[in-house]
Amino acid sequence: MLWGGRFKEKLNEKALKFSSSLKFDINLLQEDIEGSIAHAEMLYSIRILTKDEADKIIGGLKKISEDWQNKSWQPDVEKFEDVHSAIESRLYELIGKAAGKLHTGRSRNDQITLDLILWIKKRCTLIVDSINELQKTLLEKSSIHIETLIPGYTHFQRAQPISLAFHFLAYVEMLERDKARFEFIKNNLSQSPLGSGALAGSTLPLDRNLTAQKLGFESPTGNALDSVSNRDFVLDYLHACSVGMMHLSRLSEEIIIWSTSEWNFIKLSDSFTTGSSLMPQKKNPDMAELIRGKTGRVYGNYIGFASTMKSLPLSYNRDLQEDKEPLFDSSFTYEDSLEIMNEMISTAEFNKDRFEKELQGDLSLATDLADWLVLKDVPFREAHKIVGNVVAKLESEGKNFSSASLDDLKSISEIFDESALKCFDMQSSLENKKTFGSPNLQIVKERINFLKQKLF
Numbered sequence: 001m002l003w004g005g006r007f008k009e010k011l012n013e014k015a016l017k018f019s020s021s022l023k024f025d026i027n028l029l030q031e032d033i034e035g036s037i038a039h040a041e042m043l044y045s046i047r048i049l050t051k052d053e054a055d056k057i058i059g060g061l062k063k064i065s066e067d068w069q070n071k072s073w074q075p076d077v078e079k080f081e082d083v084h085s086a087i088e089s090r091l092y093e094l095i096g097k098a099a100g101k102l103h104t105g106r107s108r109n110d111q112i113t114l115d116l117i118l119w120i121k122k123r124c125t126l127i128v129d130s131i132n133e134l135q136k137t138l139l140e141k142s143s144i145h146i147e148t149l150i151p152g153y154t155h156f157q158r159a160q161p162i163s164l165a166f167h168f169l170a171y172v173e174m175l176e177r178d179k180a181r182f183e184f185i186k187n188n189l190s191q192s193p194l195g196s197g198a199l200a201g202s203t204l205p206l207d208r209n210l211t212a213q214k215l216g217f218e219s220p221t222g223n224a225l226d227s228v229s230n231r232d233f234v235l236d237y238l239h240a241c242s243v244g245m246m247h248l249s250r251l252s253e254e255i256i257i258w259s260t261s262e263w264n265f266i267k268l269s270d271s272f273t274t275g276s277s278l279m280p281q282k283k284n285p286d287m288a289e290l291i292r293g294k295t296g297r298v299y300g301n302y303i304g305f306a307s308t309m310k311s312l313p314l315s316y317n318r319d320l321q322e323d324k325e326p327l328f329d330s331s332f333t334y335e336d337s338l339e340i341m342n343e344m345i346s347t348a349e350f351n352k353d354r355f356e357k358e359l360q361g362d363l364s365l366a367t368d369l370a371d372w373l374v375l376k377d378v379p380f381r382e383a384h385k386i387v388g389n390v391v392a393k394l395e396s397e398g399k400n401f402s403s404a405s406l407d408d409l410k411s412i413s414e415i416f417d418e419s420a421l422k423c424f425d426m427q428s429s430l431e432n433k434k435t436f437g438s439p440n441l442q443i444v445k446e447r448i449n450f451l452k453q454k455l456f
């Protein structure tokens with residue numbers, strides 16, 4: 001136990017079980033040891049530890065880390081309050097009395113904040129790499145589906161034709177923003193809280209610049225009270241995971257729709273679908289549904305911990321221990337979802353010609369026809385109305401654009417001529433797009449190349 005001095009009785013067994021965080025903060029073991037090694041090296045540099053003591057402590061800590069990694073040691077989760085006490089007790093077992101000096105000038109309050117920061121920084125790097133992998137898969141698929149036509153929607157009503165490549169590129173852009181969010185969090189964590197003590201620093205001449213530098217920070221934090229109270233970065237991280245999940249969830253929703261018999265557009269690999277125990281014909285997109293479902297839990301983690309924070313007085317309160325379960329849960333869920341999504345898409349097949357015929361002459365070309373009128377100097381509002389009338393006429397006659405004749409158009413407005421009928425070809429609709437960022441085939445090709453150069 002780390003704090004026995006003034007206590008006559010041991011912590012009640014149930015209370016220990018209720019309050020112990022070891023089951024989950026064991027995830028921070030490596031970071032806790034990294035921080036402790038830097039602290040020990042600093043204590044040696046200011047002559048609080050002798051060379052021999054420092055060597056013993058650092059050797060012992062490294063051994064704990066190795067034994068943990070090769071699974072030859074594991075702390076007893078029933079016995080300890082948290083990862084810090086488990087490590088300290090193990091250090092006593094390994095090196096004896098010298099272990100008692102490691103905690104000089106340090107509180108678990110600055111220690112836990114540091115551990116979390118180090119963990120989150122590593123995780124940001126890992127997640128950025130994983131997002132990058134998903135983007136690469138989307139770009140590979142885009143390259144082979146530049147001309148694969150699909151209906152684009154607004155209000156989930158057919159709006160204008162687009163291509164699968166253009167649709168996937170939208171996700172690549174979203175994922176770029178997701179990466180930027182994690183990069184921001186990582187870069188913003190440039191100050192070390194170590195040496196803040198419980199809340200008000202130390203009377204010992206701890207060299208905070210040295211520990212900051214050893215742990216890869218630019219500088220120590222500027223206020224000890226803020227340092228141990230701060231969990232903003234946990235909320236930033238939970239938020240970044242939530243937005244990331246939301247993007248995966250929207251893609252999941254589309255994959256689910258695309259795999260219905262009505263759409264019949266995507267064929268997911270057997271290895272990423274499940275069957276029904278009752279209906280033999282079923283092939284269910286469970287992975288996509290689970291990503292969509294888990295998004296709710298990841299949102300919950302953010303709002304849950306934000307609520308924990310909202311009326312805590314400075315500085316450390318035990319409530320802060322509630323940061324860990326949501327943090328690990330959101331992170332692991334998002335990391336797994338990224339991997340699953342990546343593999344699900346790379347092994348999926350798309351029905352390239354699915355919409356080729358169905359979209360021929362589709363009324364979703366109406367905007368193109370209005371643009372044709374604009375180029376004949378008709379004000380857009382008037383063009384909109386004329387085309388609206390054309391659509392109403394065709395619909396009432398059970399026709400679409402491909403069965404429309406020039407006479408049909410002329411019966412609404414004399415301004416139409418033969419060239420207007422060219423608007424009704426799907427492929428040329430994409431070719432006719434002029435604006436940067438549009439589904440124009442050439443523009444999409446260039447965007448794919450630009451993004452490939454950036455990401456590969």
Ligand code: ARG
Pocket residue numbers: 021025081082108109112316318320321322
């Ligand atoms: N397990 C604690 C947490 O995760 C570590 C800090 C405990 N500090 C204390 N003074 N009780 O927040």
